[in-house]
Amino acid sequence: MMDFLQYDFARQAMLAGVLVSIACGVVGTYVVVKRIVFISGSMAHIAYGGIGLGYFLGINPIWGAFAFTALSAWGIGFINYRAGQKEDTIIGIMWAASMALGIILIQMSAGYTADLMSYLFGNILTVPREDLIFTGVLDIIILLVVYCFFEEFRAVAFDEEFARTVGVNTEKIYLLLLFLIAMTVVVMIRAVGVILVIALLTIPPTIAAQYTSSISRMMLISVLLGSIFTVGGLWLSFYLDLASGATMVLLAVAGFFISLALRGIKNRRLMVVEERNNFYENG
Amino acid sequence: MMDFLQYDFARQAMLAGVLVSIACGVVGTYVVVKRIVFISGSMAHIAYGGIGLGYFLGINPIWGAFAFTALSAWGIGFINYRAGQKEDTIIGIMWAASMALGIILIQMSAGYTADLMSYLFGNILTVPREDLIFTGVLDIIILLVVYCFFEEFRAVAFDEEFARTVGVNTEKIYLLLLFLIAMTVVVMIRAVGVILVIALLTIPPTIAAQYTSSISRMMLISVLLGSIFTVGGLWLSFYLDLASGATMVLLAVAGFFISLALRGIKNRRLMVVEERNNFYENG
């Protein structure tokens, strides 16, 4: 480990991993319990439209991405609340529309455009300092918002109808959540790329959910697991000489299966058919 | 139109558009009613792992993609039925894992970078004849399977528990559906790229669902709409000289919003809050 830590970039990558894990662990918990994993994946793609817009207008693409995902968050919330459409379909449509727009805008913009791959994949080894700061600020915002609206988030995520009868402005709370997801995705895309974001948003909270039925504990466990996966993955990739983002993801996936197996051994003789039904119970 | 149709490649692209619309309209209807849009998006990314494997083993990447998505369909079904995990999370995990694996495999395989983007984007203008044949065969398979198991698919998608008590092998039926989606995604990736697949899988059935509550009619309308969007988009992209895949997607998105607006005008004074609740009822 030591010889690895002597490099600036390595220390910075570890810091990035931990900072990313905080945001992803907290936001990812909501993503997983509210079953909106799809949203995180789509927002990442929606961001591409913004990147295209950024190039087209000659502004920093990251602001385009911000504007686009924020707008899409608002759009998802709005259409969802006002137009009575299925959320997942709307998101699928926005996904496709944004990507298409991104392609056309990039095609139409003059001058050099950056490669799509770096947006999709990112590279945690070479996260610039400013992105670290971005991520840190995002962590603080997320923690603050969640700290302030913890109960409201939970109530709205669990039973939105009842929350409304109690007087919670459920639209606002849900939009706030969507905005948090949007911001996380954009900042993370810049720092670590799309796949790592999706992996860190979903895998640690899913593992955590197997061991607790408390949202706050899920968040804590997720942040810890995320940090283990990123730092461990980094270290592993160093010794195996593999791409670090991918190694982190594979480590997390391994973690998921190990945890599944452990739980499986514990409950081996328990019935499971019933539990599986829960999928259908939800649609 | 005529001067466009004089080109072989244009006629071929139109044929491709219609063939793709058939598969997407039929499979997409299930994807939309069963709310598994996410699966189609993920399978496209999961295919990337297979592409990496193809490069690594030095075989045609499309076979790797086939193997991978088929396996993942089976995996999604299996974990879902046996391990009591949330389907959307599993899919998110597979998505990330496959992408990561793809990256590592490509990194480890000999030679210079693989061409990922052509798999993500495809190009309907230059679909090789063999892909047309592939797509045509897929259309026939899909139509046959759906023709044979129409009632079973509907019953399982609607209320899997009851279907089970009646004696339907729900696992088998669900797996069959996942395989159809997997095959569609892989064939379509090759023919038209990921974004167009997602757009064609989701947008036409979503529009159709606004006008009918019959699955078979949804399929029919979806196929028609899909054909209109692809052929119309092709024609439009030719005259505006834009990327054709992206133009088709944007045309479809425009179609969705027009239909939404039309419905909105019709129902303007109707209450909509209630309908929106349905999301929470399923979430």
Next chain:
Amino acid sequence: FKKEESKVREEGVLKVWVTVLPQADLVRKIGGELVEVNVLVPKGASPEDYEIPPGRLKELSQADVYFVVGHLPLERVWIERIKGINKDLLVVDTSQGIEIIDDNPHIWLSPRLVAIQSRHIYEALSSIDDENKGYYEENYAALQDELEKMDEDIAELFTGIKTRMFLTYHPAWTYLARDYGLTELAIEEHGKEPGPKHVAHIIDVAKKNGIKIVFASPQHSIKSAQVIAKELGGEVKIIDPLPEDYRELYETVSLIADAMRRAEKNK
């Protein structure tokens, strides 16, 4: 080649297509007024994620010759498809006879390999358009002189430099390095995302040799290059691996040579 001949007579010019900008320059120099050159990947676009719009395909369906670089992934995907659209298209692989390293496509960045490429271009043009063979030959000879001159100039740039090592993010200069006895340190391994060990290794080597300049290309994100430069206490310099005018190559290489001199001083 009867058919093509008649085409030339009818329309006056040969419709020639190439994939990247530097190739276009070569074809123009050899074909002069007798050719109309089109580039598949326009300026600024990255050959990795270029989607061909229908208008281009329409033009491609009327093309006469396509000169491929030979090892660009983009070409691997599209050439077969383009051939499907235009069955009369003559596709010439300009990398024939060039020893390829690791499937690296950037053969247009060494004057010596460019000489081979331009011979392929010349031969193809004159076999299609036999009538104007003399014209092509004349142009070709002039280009060869120019390239020889550039070859000598470039070789001269490095005289007196002992550690001929430079650091680049994207491994575009591999052939240049081979032909002039340079060592290219590339952060991307074979054009793929690097692992941390590789990055650490590059940093070690760069530090040992006093290298402080990281070369990046405008088509790729320079963000990552900046982080490496920071670790080395140096800076990022942008050099274009897809120059529009072939003569720019000399300027670019002189930047590389300058960087080497500075590194020697740092050592």
Next chain:
Amino acid sequence: MEKETTAVEIKNLWVKINGRSILEDVNLKIKEKDFLGIIGPNGGGKTTLLKVIAGLIKPYRGEIRVMGEDRIRPGYIGYVPQYAYFDYEFPITVEEVVLSGRLKHKKGRRFSAADYRIAHDKLKQVEMYSFRKRQIGELSGGERQRVLVARALAVEPKILLLDEPTASADKGFVADFYELLCELNREMTIILVSHDITAVSRYVKTLACMNRTLYYNEDKILTYELMEKVYPCPVDLIAHGIPHRVLMPHEGVVGER
């Protein structure tokens, strides 16, 4: 004066869903501390009416005033839905579900000890206190319904809306539950939808019948003619066990205890 004592006032309310008219010209005026029972056939629109009062469905036409105001204040409504649609795998305990009834009462970000005390009290009232650490999905149908009742009670609302709260509850609980409602009724207005006419007629102060529109008399009289309008086969009904005292052809207070 009058305004002060009217809990819910509905004037010429129409509700349409998907172009189909569900409620037609509903008029209703409930005094504070009233206990209104609503009966009616399946599909009569009872659930829809409660949702309109709870602010979950916007009317097509007409006016609703809750506690004299045309908007619903936080904490005024406690609602027990007929069916609760939520994710049974959601990581939330029974206690946390009930606490969510205190959302608009809590000062600051967290629930206070007082909130917890109230939540626990309500759980005890529905005999679910020992289940408080269970995940919500790990309950039987009737247990879940009790928790939802506790959640609505935890709001300590001005108006309690109950949509068949005892549909899945066992008989032991039902009797206790109605006693509890009578007690709560001293402090709040209650609107109860139920098919259990026997029980309803015994505990409520006012009775209304719902079938597209609301048949309701401020005089608290439910006539035989009214029942005939509402139910498709009132004769059958009587034969099958509706206590005759519910039906008073000319006068008499229904549900008087």
Next chain:
Amino acid sequence: MEKETTAVEIKNLWVKINGRSILEDVNLKIKEKDFLGIIGPNGGGKTTLLKVIAGLIKPYRGEIRVMGEDRIRPGYIGYVPQYAYFDYEFPITVEEVVLSGRLKHKKGRRFSAADYRIAHDKLKQVEMYSFRKRQIGELSGGERQRVLVARALAVEPKILLLDEPTASADKGFVADFYELLCELNREMTIILVSHDITAVSRYVKTLACMNRTLYYNEDKILTYELMEKVYPCPVDLIAHGIPHRVLMPHEGVVGER
């Protein structure tokens, strides 16, 4: 001989969920054409037992035989769940939902005219025929429950499992429904879970109480002691309206009509 007439036979059945034991040592033997009513407190395990019989939950230990076989044949079971969890926006009509009960009867890929006739008959029996073209989400709670009953009937099963089928049904329907069950009982075995002890005791042939384990007498006698075991407060219960003839301290057939 004996095997031929046993509809459901359960021996030493244990069910655990998430490590918690839900059913303990349940034993049950139901003759063909029997009509078993199961009562019991909330959380007693009634729903779990029905799901085990329907093949939806695998037992932790023990043995179940349905119609003499250890696997369930298609078309043997008709199941009306306590709560149906499905997507209310699903594009399916009431008629199509009921037809899905015919899935394993249909020859070929499509439903025959006979299947349609049966589905329509069942819809008429639950008074929902006129709703047959409605999308399933556009129904009220009670209407939906009737459709689910029709769906189970459309199976024309050997064994009909009903989990509180009348919880949201109006009284008019309930009476008719029990008459219908008695009629159906001539051709099939029925197991009915309900909290409506009055109704149950009137129509069923055999009565059982469920609280973790099944208290059940093949002699069809429900003793006072039994009730005391099952319900936390049997005295209360009686006070609150359980007809006394259900409780027979020493002997007598319960539910005799």
